[in-house]
Amino acid sequence: MPKILIILPRGETIRNFIYTDIVKELRTHYHVTLHAVKPNEPIWELLEEHSDELIELQPEKFSYIYKLFFEIFDLAHNRYMWSEAAKVRWEMRDVEANTIRKKAIRFFKKTVARVLANQRALVFLEQIDAWLANREQQIITHRNCLKAEKFKLVFNTSHSHARIALPLIYAANQEKIKTATFLYSWDNLTSQGRVVPRYDYYFAWNSKIKADFHSIYPHIEEQQVLVTGTPQFINHFNDDKCLAKNDLYLKIGLKPEDNYFLYSSGMSHHMPYEPYVVERIADIIKAIDPNLKLVVRTYAKDKGDVFDALKHKRKDIIIPNVEWEKNFQTPLESDQAFFIALMKNCIAGINVASTISLELCMLNKPAINVGYNPPGKDIYPYNYTRFYSFDHYKPIVDSGAVQVAKDEEEMRLFLEEAIQNTDNFSAERSALVDAFFEQQLGEIVKDNFIKFIRQSVNAN
Known part of the structure; x- marks a missing residue:
């Protein structure tokens, strides 16, 4: 069998490619070697079952010179894009430079970055990046291993937040082995760093x-970027992967007749005072109907204690534990079934400009966004309202599929509307899902990945 190497550099890629059986299906065509992070022993045993060979990814160890170069390279790319998300990133780093020394270093780096913030310079920097990286010892070691294995393809299942994967990709490029990556999230292109090193193929959510x-x-080149859909939602359409309503209610302590809103929190360092916002929304819901419940899905990748005070203070607000392995931020299969059930059975979902808005729309549930800052709180330099002008999220707002509450009174109106008629804006939600996902949902996505990986392997 031809041999391919698949890199799982973060916990969520295990969810995307192992829990959905994509890798299992690929093994019917290829000898599959997994290079993966090791969250815990049970997950490692699962990875062993899904591979012909399993190797633990080791932490990357780039030299100081390379790290300094890459930081300036990243800044130059950020200034070149200058999206709304990039501007926020730039501003946040300015705020973090809070001493004279840090300010001076920050000023120097920004000055250099501005000079390099153009297409010609960035393409040249990509070449410098590869030249520097290929002199790192870890990449030389990987080259020797890859040369011996004769892989037909090296597939990195996440292009972002995964520098641990990059030495293998640099090495594969040097050995002229074909490479592919999945453009991990819909916001990363305009909110995160440059996609390096170069790949032969890039798999994208949509057109x-x-x-x-x-x-x-x-x-x-145009033909190097292939539209596959995203695997993270495959199991949303598989009833076997969703907790039954009775089991869900038993798990979170609800009675069969209870109804609830679902609030999904964000990253606390981007959304200060969010527990305060949630408590006030709980009060609004209670004023509408004392029998309604509020369930809070805390952000799995955030600090675990952000909502602890609210959990102890307000026993009427249900804040279940999130079943993720903290090592490498890895969702457990049980949590996936639980979270899908939470969304499927709620009256409506509430969040601050989250991907969960898309998930609610694909499940035809009302999505209400908090479009105001915590009342009476000074949160400078942060701003909840700014998220809605981000390049990736603004089209979602413009579609009319989500309702953005500009203040607490409008939040109350949207909550009341959702109670009275959950089908409100159903047509807009359906149109958004059709346009955004282009019919690439569920098992079709699995088929796409198998097809395009095979196409990548067989390409000349």
Whole structure:
């Protein structure tokens, strides 16, 4: 059998490619070697079952010179994009430079970055990046291993937040082994760093992300970017992967006749005072109907104690534990079934400009966004309202599929509307899902990945 190497550099890629059986299906065509992070022993045993060979990813160890270069490279890319998300990133780093020394270093780096913030310079920096990286010892070691194995493809299942995967990709490029990556999230292109090193193939959620990619990286050929859909929602459409309503209610302590709203929290360092916002929303719900419940899904990748005070203070607000393995931020299969059930059975979902809005829409549930800052709180330099102008999220708002509450009174109106008629804006939700996902949902996505990986392996 031809051999392929699949890299699982973060916990969520295990959810995307192992829990959905994509890797299992690939093993019917290829000898599959997994290079993966090791969250815990049970998950490691699961990975062993899904691979022909399993190797633990080791932490990357780049030299100081390379790290300094890459930081300036990343800044230059950020200034070149200058999206709303990039501006916020830039501003946050300015705020973090809070001493004279830090300010001076920050000023120097920004000055250099501004000079380099153009397409020609960035393409040249990609070449410098590869030249520097390929002199790192860890990449030389990987080259020797890859040369011996004769892989037909090296597939990195997340292009972002996964520097641990990059030495293998640099090594594969040097050995002229074909490479592919999944453009991990719909916001990463305009909110995160540059996609490096270069790959032969890029898998995108939809045509808009493909177009965004080509606008940022015009030197990448059109045929190198393939629209696959995203695997993280495959199990949303599999009843066997969803907790039954009775089991869900038993788990969170609800009675069969109870109804609830679902609040999904964000990252606390981007959304200060969010527990305070949630408590006030709980009061609004209670004023509408004392029998209604509020369930809070805390952000799994955030600090675990953010909502502890609220949990102890307000016993009427249900805040279940999130069943993730903290090592490498890894969702457990049990949590996936639980979370899907939470969304499917709520009256409506509430969040601050989250991907969960898309998930609610695909499940035809009302999605209400908090479009105001915590009342009476000074949160500068943060701003909840700014998220709705971000390049990736603004089209969602403009679609009319989600309702953005500009203040607490409008939040109350939206909550009341959702209670009275959950089908309100159903047509807008359906239109958004059709346009955004382009019929690439459920098992179709699995089929796409199998097809395009096989196509990548067989391409000349």
